[in-house]
Amino acid sequence: AGRGRWQRPWHSPVGKALLFSLILRPEILPSQIPQITLVVGAAVAQAVHRQTGIRAGIKWPNDLFYQGKKFCGILVEGNVKNSLVLGIGVNVNQESDDFPPQLRSTATSLRMIKGEKVSRLPLLRRILETLEEDYEEYCRAGFASARRSWLQYEAILGRKVRIAIGGQEYCGHAVGLAEDGALLLRLPQGEEIRSSAGEVNLCREDE
Known part of the structure; x- marks a missing residue:
């Protein structure tokens, strides 16, 4: 183990x-x-x-x-x-x-x-x-x-995901990998945020 x-x-x-x-x-x-x-x-x-x-x-x-x-x-x-x-x-x-x-x-x-x-x-x-x-x-x-x-x-881009950043949880679509390796996440309202570390979980599209 x-x-x-x-x-x-x-x-x-x-x-x-x-x-x-x-x-x-x-x-x-x-x-x-x-x-x-x-x-x-x-x-x-x-x-x-x-x-x-x-x-x-x-x-x-x-x-x-x-x-x-x-x-x-x-x-x-x-x-x-x-x-x-x-x-x-x-x-x-x-x-x-x-x-x-x-x-x-x-x-x-x-x-x-x-x-x-x-x-x-x-x-x-x-x-x-x-x-x-x-x-x-x-x-x-x-x-x-x-x-x-x-x-x-990769098996995550285009998928709906949930990620915690700075103690706050976000749900949106993973849309890209930045030049420095950060994950790019587009929120439902259209805003795009990035995360350099954290745990990503896949969501159902209806969540």
């Missing part, structure tokens, strides 16, 4: 998932830390696609989904003065009974998607190779390339 954002537990039987952490030391401003989550999310989505053929959708900022169910979470913690700890959890070979009952309707694994076991070591190698390439490109040239990759796999 591990943990995700907001101290939520990440459940996995031994030998069925990829759960690992990396130390990063990017030379960036504190305000750019949220970009790292997007860089990593795009890299993992690419790696999973190349290795397994499964095309995931990214829900801003850090979750990978397939047909509405989550199979990967990403957590970045720390500060740029020292280092950032990057945690990645990928559900690889779990079956439905491996998840707690309360998660079975919202969680999935690569095995459940493909209908067959997925070898973890080649997948881990592919994730690390892709992440190294994309992270080095980000450190060298900035966020533009990662932003393009993220947009290829």
Whole structure:
């Protein structure tokens, strides 16, 4: 087991998932830390696609989904003065009974998607190779390339979402990803706001 954002537990039987952490030391401003989550999310989505053929959708900022169910979470913690700890959890070979009952309707694994076991070591190698390439490109040239990759796999733009910003909750349509990685949200009255961090939940269109 591990943990995700907001101290939520990440459940996995031994030998069925990829759960690992990396130390990063990017030379960036504190305000750019949220970009790292997007860089990593795009890299993992690419790696999973190349290795397994499964095309995931990214829900801003850090979750990978397939047909509405989550199979990967990403957590970045720390500060740029020292280092950032990057945690990645990928559900690889779990079956439905491996998840707690309360998660079975919202969680999935690569095995459940493909209908067959997925070898973890080649997948881990592919994730690390892709992440190294994309992270080095980000450190060298900035966020533009990662932003393009993220947009290829995004699964939230055009959807109605709810997000908390500064203690206030907003509901509107996700309409874009800003050049710096912020999510752009259009409210019902037409006003457009942006969020650089926070948790997004999908809403029904009639909410």
